[in-house]
Amino acid sequence: MARRRVVFGFLGTTMDAGKLEARWERWRPTVALCQHEDFVVDRLELLHDTRSQSLARRVCADIAQVSPETQVRSTVMNLRDPWDFEEVYGALHDFARAYPFDRDGEDYVVNITTGTHVAQICWFLLIEARYIPAQILQLTPPRGGQEGGAGGYGLIDIDLSRYDRIATRFRVEAVEATSFLKSGIATRSEAFNRMIDRIEQVAVRSRAPLLLCGPTGAGKSQLARRIYDLKRSRHQVDGAFVEVNCATLRGDGAMSALFGHVKGAFTGALQERAGLLRSADRGILFLDEIGELGPDEQAMILRAIEDKRFPPVGADREVASDFQLIAGTNRDLAEDVAAGRFREDLLARLNLWTFDLPGLKERREDIEPNIEFELRRYAKAEGVQATFNREARERYLAFAMSPEAEWRANFRDLGASITRLATLAPSGRITQAVVEEEIERLRRLWARPSTGGGEDGLAGLLGPGAAELDLFDRVQLAEVVRVCRRHASLSAAGRALFAASRARKGSANDADRLRKYLARFGLEWRQVGPTTPG
Template sequence: MSKRQVIFGMLGTQLDSGSGPGRWEKWRPTVALGMHEDFQPDRIELMLDERRFSRLAKLVQEDLALVSPGTELRLHDTYLVDPWEFEGVYARLHDFLAAYPFQPDEEDYYVHITTGTHVTQICWFLLTESRHFPGRLLQTSPPRKQANGDPGSHTVIDLDLSRYDHIAQRFAQQQLQDRDLLKSGIATRNPAFNRMIEQIEKVATRSRAPMLLTGPTGAGKSQLAKRVFELKKLKHQLPGRFVEVNCATLRGDGAMSTLFGHTKGAYTGASSDRAGLLRSAHQGLLFLDEIGELGPDEQAMLLRALEEKRFLPVGSDREVESDFQLIAGTNRDLQHDVRQGRFREDLLARLNLWTYQLPGLAERSEDIEPNLEFELERWSREQHERVRFNAEARNRYLGFATSSEAAWRGNFRDLGASVVRMATLANAGRIQIDGVDEEISRLRTQWHGGDDASPLLALMGDAAGQLDHFDRVQLEEVVRVCLRSKNLSAAGRELFAVSRTQRASTNDADRLRKYLAKFELDWEQLRQHAAQ
């Protein structure tokens, strides 16, 4: 079925004017839109200032109905304070388009640039080129000789448009808003992460090629994929759905059916046809998380679907089509899997055009504070209850959260769960320092298995979190050796077993004592801890 043809335009206050029978001898561009034999619009969206030109608009509407009864004309009151002022005109048209319910999979759109001021035409150019208007430009011209019933000519225009200085700041602002969308509105501070988001914003709006997101579990791959979809949906680039699946949950015969669908009777239990996720994602975005878990047959089918947009459902001898954009996620080293024969090299090459490594939360310590505020605000919004930290409690939590002691093994999932616990247990909407201390203790146990597994925490308390990671790892091992040794000399002999053979005289106990003193520890403290 052919798409409906929809034209946007401004009422021509001079060109569209006319009254009496003589008006039919004049070329009127809006009425002429319905008079072309080879281009019949289904609908015209006409903008005007109703306070001044409602009578003219009504006459144009009646005349268009006479020449093209199948064309619907919708009138929109679009008041412009000054039709020659760039900023105002652009803002008015931008806001109108942002609220319009476009359906690009069912309708083709044109903007009629013949009527309206030159400023209006320039703004239409810019909005079309930037994809705020998902259509093309339509220019109409009068006939060379005025003749009753001659609609003149029409041309569809595709221009490479340059930017205008007066609008440049608005474009920059829109770009910042797009990047803000990709970051879920969080004012992230990590320079490397922000540079990555800047590039993803460009790629997302300019390309439909597959994208590969790598990084540890909980680093935000799924959320970023959803935000990419929302951005492309906002730009009218993907009319379809967002479809997500964790490939680690797909096992056996059901994996092929889930992804590619099946026909009735394809296997035992297949009582009806199933479309499958790839077909469900037609004209949308498919996010395959943990793609490294797919089996070899699924990998081969996926590669063909990516390259040819066609594949065979299970049990069918007829191919089906699906045109989707793919984002894949993984926490595995797919290059290593290729070398081990677990992942297809040709599929990885297809996915590897745009690859982004999402860092874990521990690698983005400067982003913990804004993410903490985001998670707390989200909890308050969902629970309809405002909860805040007091100043001392907030500083205590951030000090721990940004220290080397905070492992954040679950990344943002750990942070989100931590905020939920503190907010739920808070009294009178305030998270106090005792609640923070309890949560810090819980996280330490979660990450380090309690004080027995990490004796350094019991010995030094919060001071352990102030150590550089290098010093902490080294000191942790020294303490463990000391706790299992009979005396300081025995511990020294084990710790300096190699270097002591290269010295004429050795005093391992004294060397170890001085090392412990650097961290305000001594042998007596260690023995007391071992005795507990």
């Protein structure tokens, strides 16, 4: 049994119209599409509004004369504004969803010659997304003065997978996108590369929250920034990338920093503050270490994700911010939920797309390409090229990939190591002597007590004296040490710890205040600072 050809198209309120007595003297596309002997239309689905019903009846009658075998079915589609993209797409989408397509017995074609440019774009989108399983029909008027003739036609199949050059281009763009997310590093870990492929797919197709899990230094912050850059290059975001380490948000200042405040909301609120969520409007908000947020902030973040609205501190009215959230954590949030430290409903909202970034020790095959990346980054930052000689390179790689190399801070350790090697390289050439010196430095670094040695890590710092601390002092000191480990200097850690009092002008010297606090327990900055050599 022969397949039937079905054509969809809008009635041309201008091109299909004309004076009744002269209508056969001019080219009318809807009538002309039924005049081609080599293109038989079995059924025409003609879309028009209520005001054009008289014209539709006249066109139907004329089609019956030139092509009696064509069945014409009129569908009324009233559009308030045929140039309103949302309205037109919505109406055509509803029409397509309700239409009883028979893919086994019928072939479908969409006539884009009539209708607004907006309608033509919407037809394209619906066909490309396969809501309408059709080809596109483009009609052209006759040449040589035959105004009443059938003219010409062309069929366009926009199933892009059928076109080798386009398909090849898509494959190249996909490779470029994943390379982009990896900062151009030719990573060799198959598991990591598969994960980056999946992240790229999700990033360009979804605005849902992403949760990046992994140890400190695994690259969560850099990956979040690259996701933003990728989406911005594709015009999917036009707002800012706003990053905040939730571990630095403490006390009353946390709500203000995240959600903003109005003037006079609290003592010291001398002017309005927009807050980080509003700063990320139409962009991406990266909440690193989201597990460090307090319960009130967690509740407000959940509301802001779901409603895109929230009240600033002290405000009577809500404000709006349409951001995409990327969250990072080095904690097991499921365990935190079980322990009552993290909201279960917030984790459920974040857990749609969760990706676990492995540490450097789990990706030893990627150490070598990351060394090359770090050397390029050093050259760009310092304007000086540095390279290994052969013996030095072999020695460093052998150590870096051995079980002896702990890489506690993951890629931060590696980046700092390469920076030191490049800085100390004589005439830009990293020698074996420089490598041996660096290896000893790393051994001393990793020989220092880590944050282990007890649940809070204080036993490794204080020895037996840790057991003599009151619970209050122990909890407070453990939190201070944890914040110190995350900051590059005493001043930076002090600013994070005393942000609220500084805003109230109650702290004159954050670094000195932190130094005196540590001294109460016999500690110095070099003991509690980040895990980099002193």
